[in-house]
Amino acid sequence: MLHTVNFQAGSDPMSKRAEATASGGPRRFAFLLLVLAAALLAGCGRAPVQPGVLVDGQRLAVVDMHLHTGTWEAMTPRFQERLAERVPRAFRWVMPYVTPYLLSGKAILRQLNNAGVSAGGVFALYSPHSTGMASNELVAAEVALDPQRLFGFASLRVDQWSTQGPEQLAALEAALKGPGNFIGVKMAHAHQQIRFDDERYYPIYEIAGRLKKPVYLHTGTSPNPGTRTEPPYADPAYLEVAIRNYPDTIFILGHTGYDSFAKALTFTDSAIRLAATYPNVYLEPGALGAKRADNVRLDFVQRVKAAGVISKMIYGSDGPQTPGYVKSHLERFVAGMQEAGYTVDEMRAVLSGNFSRVFGLPPFTVGVSG
Amino acid sequence: MNISALTNAPATLLATLVVVLGTPGCSPEPAAPKRSVEISGEIRLPAGTEVSGNKVYVSLFHAWALQGELRHPLQLIESFETAPGSFVHQFEYPEADGEGLIAFAWVDLDGDGVDCTMTSRIDLSGLTEVASFPADRVSVNIDLTEACRGPDWFYPPRSR
Numbered sequence: 001m002l003h004t005v006n007f008q009a010g011s012d013p014m015s016k017r018a019e020a021t022a023s024g025g026p027r028r029f030a031f032l033l034l035v036l037a038a039a040l041l042a043g044c045g046r047a048p049v050q051p052g053v054l055v056d057g058q059r060l061a062v063v064d065m066h067l068h069t070g071t072w073e074a075m076t077p078r079f080q081e082r083l084a085e086r087v088p089r090a091f092r093w094v095m096p097y098v099t100p101y102l103l104s105g106k107a108i109l110r111q112l113n114n115a116g117v118s119a120g121g122v123f124a125l126y127s128p129h130s131t132g133m134a135s136n137e138l139v140a141a142e143v144a145l146d147p148q149r150l151f152g153f154a155s156l157r158v159d160q161w162s163t164q165g166p167e168q169l170a171a172l173e174a175a176l177k178g179p180g181n182f183i184g185v186k187m188a189h190a191h192q193q194i195r196f197d198d199e200r201y202y203p204i205y206e207i208a209g210r211l212k213k214p215v216y217l218h219t220g221t222s223p224n225p226g227t228r229t230e231p232p233y234a235d236p237a238y239l240e241v242a243i244r245n246y247p248d249t250i251f252i253l254g255h256t257g258y259d260s261f262a263k264a265l266t267f268t269d270s271a272i273r274l275a276a277t278y279p280n281v282y283l284e285p286g287a288l289g290a291k292r293a294d295n296v297r298l299d300f301v302q303r304v305k306a307a308g309v310i311s312k313m314i315y316g317s318d319g320p321q322t323p324g325y326v327k328s329h330l331e332r333f334v335a336g337m338q339e340a341g342y343t344v345d346e347m348r349a350v351l352s353g354n355f356s357r358v359f360g361l362p363p364f365t366v367g368v369s370g
Numbered sequence: 371m372n373i374s375a376l377t378n379a380p381a382t383l384l385a386t387l388v389v390v391l392g393t394p395g396c397s398p399e400p401a402a403p404k405r406s407v408e409i410s411g412e413i414r415l416p417a418g419t420e421v422s423g424n425k426v427y428v429s430l431f432h433a434w435a436l437q438g439e440l441r442h443p444l445q446l447i448e449s450f451e452t453a454p455g456s457f458v459h460q461f462e463y464p465e466a467d468g469e470g471l472i473a474f475a476w477v478d479l480d481g482d483g484v485d486c487t488m489t490s491r492i493d494l495s496g497l498t499e500v501a502s503f504p505a506d507r508v509s510v511n512i513d514l515t516e517a518c519r520g521p522d523w524f525y526p527p528r529s530r
Contacts, residue, residue: 076440128442135439159442162528193444195520197488226446231484232520238488 051116052366053334053351056344061364063352064112064326065121065151066216066254066286066316068134069142070103072096075132078225086322102320105142105150111320112149115327118352118364119148121184121316123216124155127191130226136171140180151359153186153216158194158201169203176211183359184208184252188218190228196238205242209249214358216252216284219271221261229261237270243278250358252314256283256300258293265296268303275309282358283309286318289333290325297332301340310346314354403465410458411510413475415494421454425478427485428452428512430461431521433470433499444472444521463504471500474521475512486518493517497524 052059072080072095083099084092101107105122112120122143125134136154143150154175156168176182185208189196196217208215219236221229232238236253243251253274257267275281287293288300304313317329337347352364413426428450435445445468450459454477463471476485476495486493494514502508516523 074439076436128436128440129445133439159444159522160526161522163526193520194522195518197486197518198520198523200523232486232518240488 051118053116053330055334055338055347058344058348059366060344060348061352061366062115062117062330063119063121063315063355063364064115064117064317064319064330065252065314065355066284066318067108067120067122067320067326068103068125068318069105069108069122069139070099070125070132070134071138072099074134074138076128076130076226079131082225102323105145108142108320109146109149111323111326114324115330116366117326117330118366119151121151121153121216123153123186125186125188125191126155126157126159127188127226128157128159129193130191130222130224136175136180136182140175140178140182143181147181150181151184152180152182153184154180154182154213155186155188156204158192161194161200165200165203169207172204173207173211176207176213182213183361184213185215187215188254190218190220190222190233191224191226193226193228193233195232196236197232197241199241202242202245205246205249205251209246212360214250214252214282216254218254220255220258220267223261227261229259231267234259235267235270236274237267240274243274243281247278247280250280250282251278252282252284252358254284254316255286255288255318256304256313258285258288258296258300260287260292263292263295265300265303268300272303272307272309275312276307281312282354283313284316285313285333286316287329289317289329289331289336291328291332294332297336298339301333301336301342305340305342305346310342311349311354313350314358315351402467404462405465405504406460406506407463407471408458408460408507409471409473409500409510410456410507411473411512412456413452413454413477414511414513415454415477416515419479419494421477421479424454424481426452426454426457426475426514427478428457428459428473428475429521431472431474432468433472433525435468443526465504471503471508472521472525473498473500473510473512474524475514477514485520491518495519495521495523497521499525 052061084095108120108122122139124136124139125131139152143152154172156172194201205215219234221227221234236257239251253271257271259266271283275283288297304310317326319326319329356363415421430447432445432447434441434443436442448461474497476493479492480490482490495516496512496514498510498512500508500510
């Protein structure tokens with residue numbers, strides 16, 4: 001059985017222009033907001049989209065397993081400030097109104113369409129120290145917009161573990177067993193300010209293994225405020241005991257240890273070593289296709305290839321972030337793989353095949369409908 | 371009819387939009403209130419622990435921050451280095467960002483600059499909530515007793 005996604009003609013005609021504009025500075029971004037709003041209100045024309053990416057004459061399906069939803073109200077004030085820095089101060093008051101056009105399920109689908117991406121994983125977040133909340137309930141509602149293309153990753157609060165741990169574990173298990181189209185678990189130790197080597201959190205991995213829901217864990221650092229950058233919170237080497245103790249649990253090391261704060265591959269070799277050593281460890285390259293990672297991307301894909309772990313890398317972008325980001329991340333990452341000499345079959349595996357295999361889903365193929 | 375006015379209509383409209391939409395955000399943001407606080411006290415290790423030359427890393431936190439679903443413990447204020455024994459430190463406490471004061475510390479017994487690695491797990495940590503706060507001067511004793519633990523291991527306490 002193949003998982004063929006028929007793209008509705010939903011390309012966002014503003015995205016390419018928007019991305020170019022956004023990279024041009026805050027004033028241009030403000031202009032983008034006005035233009036974007038006008039375009040959405042006007043319902044201006046939509047162009048057909050070619051699904052997948054074209055590599056050596058073959059069109060490959062793409063799944064982006066790392067996407068975020070959220071609401072302005074559930075973001076922390078510091079994260080709101082960080083987002084608002086992209087807009088001239090006089091226009092920051094528009095951010096609550098603009099956020100749904102960037103982070104809602106509809107907005108995610110628009111970006112997927114624009115990038116030719118067949119499907120995506122949408123993450124719940126419980127990070128009150130750093131970025132804020134995107135509850136399991138919110139994620140379930142957003143992925144319900146198109147459950148053939150959007151898959152949820154459930155999460156849980158850990159900030160009051162000594163007093164709330166059992167009830168949080170129960171809530172996570174209920175979400176994973178419920179009707180919310182959750183295919184995995186999302187954790188972000190650096191954002192949630194918990195150590196990788198703290199065994200009090202191992203029951204999360206037990207639940208994930210028992211329910212056969214892979215666990216995605218943010219590894220490496222982040223430029224977001226309130227994120228820990230020390231090795232016990234960022235270096236996946238501190239997960240090794242858990243990885244050994246829970247062989248039935250699949251650990252997907254998000255960002256492959258990319259030290260985004262320092263723009264360096266500080267913890268990448270740790271992640272690659274774990275993926276090469278343990279059959280239950282996989283890698284995800286989120287944010288390594290961003291412009292911010294231009295200085296390390298080629299080195300990164302070369303390291304993955306040299307270590308023989310291409311079969312364990314599952315593509316994700318960490319979008320949608322800004323208009324056009326999902327597409328530009330994909331284009332840069334594919335270009336990096338090509339430059340590093342990945343074969344078409346290897347790229348097919350990274351872009352969707354490994355995802356389908358790990359999550360037990362039918363292979364994705366590309367198809368176009370009017 | 372003035373042709374040039376018609377030609378410039380979009381620009382005029384855009385300029386008007388910029389002025390109208392931009393005006394609400396032009397007032398300066400007020401500075402967040404801060405209280406200057408001196409924290410002093412004793413950082414204590416188990417008897418017999420060799421401490422010569424070892425650094426202690428101290429982090430100060432709000433006990434609780436934000437409201438509603440975002441309310442959470444242990445919001446970092448700042449960190450500094452000291453040594454085992456007595457210490458004094460001056461800092462600015464951001465009053466609007468949370469309430470309470472917690473001091474967490476760990477001692478770098480193996481001298482590698484990291485609070486435990488997977489092969490060296492001897493660094494000790496501890497945490498104390500400052501009882502008499504808010505105040506301009508506070509005193510705390512921090513007992514470093516647990517190996518390889520972050521502040522969330524200690525707080526909120528289990529009995530809470």
